[in-house]
Amino acid sequence: MRYVHKVQYYETDQMKIVHHSNYIRWFEETRVYMMEQMGLGYGKMEEMGIISPVMAINAEYKSMCRFPDIVNIDGVVSEFNGVKMVVSYTVRDSVTGEVRCKGESTHCFLDSNGKLIRMDRAYPEIYQMLKGLME
Amino acid sequence: MRYVHKVQYYETDQMKIVHHSNYIRWFEETRVYMMEQMGLGYGKMEEMGIISPVMAINAEYKSMCRFPDIVNIDGVVSEFNGVKMVVSYTVRDSVTGEVRCKGESTHCFLDSNGKLIRMDRAYPEIYQMLKGLME
Amino acid sequence: MRYVHKVQYYETDQMKIVHHSNYIRWFEETRVYMMEQMGLGYGKMEEMGIISPVMAINAEYKSMCRFPDIVNIDGVVSEFNGVKMVVSYTVRDSVTGEVRCKGESTHCFLDSNGKLIRMDRAYPEIYQMLKGLME
């Protein structure tokens, strides 16, 4: 699923490029967008008492984004066994298509007591939806 | 009360200066430090069920901070009538003493139901402590 | 001119509201958008060797934004004498219209030597465009 982000001035650093930490935030923007498009917005998850913390992230910076570039971020669920979910992201310049960054975030699902949820058993419907975000 | 902040690389923008939004964060760092030095750290306030939201802020940028400058931030309670508290900040270069920024934040105090607290009546001891942060 | 911002998860703080420093960044997003809509995007200004630093900001927080609210930010040039420009912002919830925040940023214009530009004399065309952003 494609999310579009407009680079903001405050995201730059003195190297005149986007500071590398901001891509991690863009991954989150993309993830939130993907979930919302699937009808699984934050409100819905919260109502169900499900939170989905970040267990790990990684990013490889291929080329540099600058203000005021517009980037396309393609997000896809690349792994999901019902417990651990990996979302993969590719950031590309919207004009040239050049890859700027590739990365992943790893998540689990916790109930309101902080207990790990097996999504495939506890919420088979959501599990199927998230599976639907795999290519 | 003086708080010391070391400018971080990620706080710069492509003008090769600290992005103006970060000073607002430094004001908060200073405020937290002042409270802690008075024995009124976040934990203590939280235990008492008191929160202190920001009602207004302002800042005047006099000269520019750069990475890796170290700045001294002098914070003082400049107004406090028991309900509304204004904290004033002066950011100076630690080497030259040159003023970089002057600003203020305005606060009230709320209980856990979001009800306004008259600190002078409800918590006279804290009220006196905060008054002690006036020059 | 109206700019639309979607509140991001990373903009929240532990009070479960948008951290107050982010509104200052949204003002910048709005300002950049306004300039771009007038054909005065960053690239064009840069080519002309004009930079427009922030001299002062202020904000009053009226009510709280939460994730994943969408806010409308109305920006207007409220003062401009050819040298000093003030841009005013009103942040409103996109659903209820309730005012979340009102603020201003004050700017001057500098050439590549850091010398103050009288826009009305040096760039009368841009001066007129910016005047066009007054109500």
Added chain:
Amino acid sequence: MRYVHKVQYYETDQMKIVHHSNYIRWFEETRVYMMEQMGLGYGKMEEMGIISPVMAINAEYKSMCRFPDIVNIDGVVSEFNGVKMVVSYTVRDSVTGEVRCKGESTHCFLDSNGKLIRMDRAYPEIYQMLKGLME
């Protein structure tokens, strides 16, 4: 080398923990500190026309940091072949010693023309210093 960071309020998110993107910024704080302690501060590198961009980052979140925790971040150069340098970080709670996060950043060195520098050949002295940051 150990760097100490005090968690700031503005680093928290609505899960009442430090937002995961901030650890990436703390890695940078640690790296800058390590370089400064070796006499290789930003000013010195800049004078020599050397920049050191981030090529990749990764982080595993083991447990959560909260405001106002103080964390110890141990940084070490874990790989350096003269061209590519990997710095590894372990974030621990300063009170309990519990590991909060482990991560790495990968860097190369570029001259002012963006050309890759073989540090072992071009700057053997700096190369040796950086090697000294390996355990």
